[in-house]
Amino acid sequence: MVRWSFGLSQAAVLPLIVFGWLVGVPQGVAEEIRFQILQMNDVYEISTLAGGTEAGLARVATIRKDLLVENENTLTVMAGDFFSPSALGTAKVGGDRLAGQQMVGVLNAMGLDLATFGNHEFDITEAQFRDRLAESRFQWLSGNVRDVAGERWNNVPDYVIRTIEGETGETIRVGFVGTTIPSNPASYVSYLDPIEKMKADVAAIKDETDVIVALTHLALAEDQYLAENIPEIDIILGGHEHENIQQWRGKDFTPIFKADANARTVYIHRLSYDTDTDELIINSHIKPVTEAIALDPDTAKVVDYWEQRAFEGFRASGFDPGAIIANSTVALDGLESSVRNGQTGLTNLIADAVFSVGENVDLSIFNSGSIRIDDVLPPGIITQYDVIRVLPFGGDIVTVEMSGALLERVLNQGLANRGSGGFLQTAGVSQDPDTQNWLIGDRPLDISQTYRVATVEFLISGKETGLDFLNTDNPELTLVSEQGDIRFALIDQLTKLN
Ligand SMILES: [Zn+2]
Structure with missing residues (x-):
């Protein structure tokens, strides 16, 4: 032919x-x-x-x-x-x-x-x-x-x-x-x-x-x-x-x-x-x-029908999807190509939300793959449904204690996972611009110290890419307490923007 x-x-x-x-x-x-x-x-x-x-x-x-x-x-x-x-x-x-x-x-x-x-x-x-x-x-x-x-x-x-x-x-x-x-x-x-x-x-x-x-x-x-x-x-x-x-x-x-x-x-x-x-x-x-x-x-009628059914389901799970929680002056970037490769205003908000509900923690860590919106929220009104779109799978925040040696391994693997959902987002963590050594707060990470970390239950399940050692059977990790669904923490964090 x-x-x-x-x-x-x-x-x-x-x-x-x-x-x-x-x-x-x-x-x-x-x-x-x-x-x-x-x-x-x-x-x-x-x-x-x-x-x-x-x-x-x-x-x-x-x-x-x-x-x-x-x-x-x-x-x-x-x-x-x-x-x-x-x-x-x-x-x-x-x-x-x-x-x-x-x-x-x-x-x-x-x-x-x-x-x-x-x-x-x-x-x-x-x-x-x-x-x-x-x-x-x-x-x-x-x-x-x-x-x-x-x-x-x-x-x-x-x-x-x-x-x-x-x-x-x-x-x-x-x-x-x-x-x-x-x-x-x-x-x-x-x-x-x-x-x-x-x-x-x-x-x-x-x-x-x-x-x-x-x-x-x-x-x-x-x-x-x-x-x-x-x-x-x-x-x-x-x-x-x-x-x-x-x-x-x-x-x-x-x-x-x-x-x-x-x-x-x-x-x-x-x-x-x-x-x-x-x-x-x-x-x-x-x-x-x-x-x-x-x-x-x-078709729009059928779209509305399914949106309403889903919203009823979210209400039964304790959300008020239409509720306005913030009026953002900036766009919040949740595109996969952004959040799996670096920090955005949105990833920082979530990391801060996890940090703020953790129990006396030094830092927070979550996996960028938990962000599924693959969209940019434009400046303006943010509803609870937007939060569900950002973090559709939810999951509880946990406070854990871990050795500095384990923490260093986790942070290094998070960097190695750049480009995938296992790329880790953090609050209270940075890298020394000259040495690339990890800083917790403003002090170098000490592998002999114990750190308190707020994170998400998925990350301590051992299921994240390259992080199979990060699980509750690891003697260098202790579960301290649980803080409830990450989406409620983000809703609270966004409310503070007002
Ligand atoms: Zn595919």
Whole structure:
């Protein structure tokens, strides 16, 4: 199959649309069959972000409806990662956490067509996962993810083939294959090799399809490998990186596209297949999802419904999600790329909150991975729900005593974890600018001294990256007291801003 592929900016694509679309097809010539794909990936929030100015699935629903007016052959796809993690998903409703139920509800309402698994689909329990599959009114596909017995999940085929009909009744067959990175696997999941299985799936459908779309949730290097090694794949729609990517790889320059996480952007792919020459033309552009796009009222209603259900759950857990707790004069940066690499105003507020509720402590430490908002809170009103978004998993603050030697090991590992959720945030701790030695308060860390540390229960469980030795069985660590949920401490700390 000969294929031309153009991945261009929004501005640059216009002349091609004129050339490729608006020029009529002379009679007697085979038909150009046009179809469109609206792509999302890595969406954790149903609501708008950045104070309502960005993202929001009700806005994506409007984009979808507009595309359907333009061409009824429009498919909306999701390249994985949306059951978890999210703040709303942690709300307990009717005894169980929502755990992605809100996301499936909204995607059903907006009319998602196809989805493949991301690694975060398996953060929830097996029972929750099977419930989410059963609730999905869109079509799942996965070539390589199986249950622990190696069986396919209910109604999740390895691939999907859709027939697309052109204006004169000619048809083409478009095959969708799906594959997922085997990272943070759950005990109830097994994986076939994502690359080898995709080769097998493409081989299985290539003779009965005209176009093959790979819906992937892989690291970019693996998507590049697919492009370079499976030439039958025409376009790769991926996820996992959380930042927009467009690349062309392989000898026929197969395009790879990933949108920004949380539907801050979506990709729109317009494809045109010439049934005479078998040429496929792909025009792709990234579309920022901003307040310039109206909320689709039907989808917005479903978003509101799930927000309200989650808020009822938060109220039952002692929160008042709508309550205003502060009016911040500065933006509070909770982006993962920021908090996993350094301090921000937000990380300092949380570290101070942990410090202030600790019992006569010298310092505080918490893991940056407990911050899940991946968003910037703009200056202005902060509600209790914003705090839940920042720290959706909560967890108790604890006061411990530890040896200076252990403390030094912990702080060094926190630095070594830079870039991941195990990067540690602190209050009462700094480094001497000349020697890089640790300072506790204004004095050098003394390995023969005992320190009192306020931290979070997760960090003394031994489960953090490289910190397996930090647990209550360690004789150099003593649990002194417990201080309750970190979110209430942050609410108190924010109240002090007023
Ligand atoms: Zn992922």
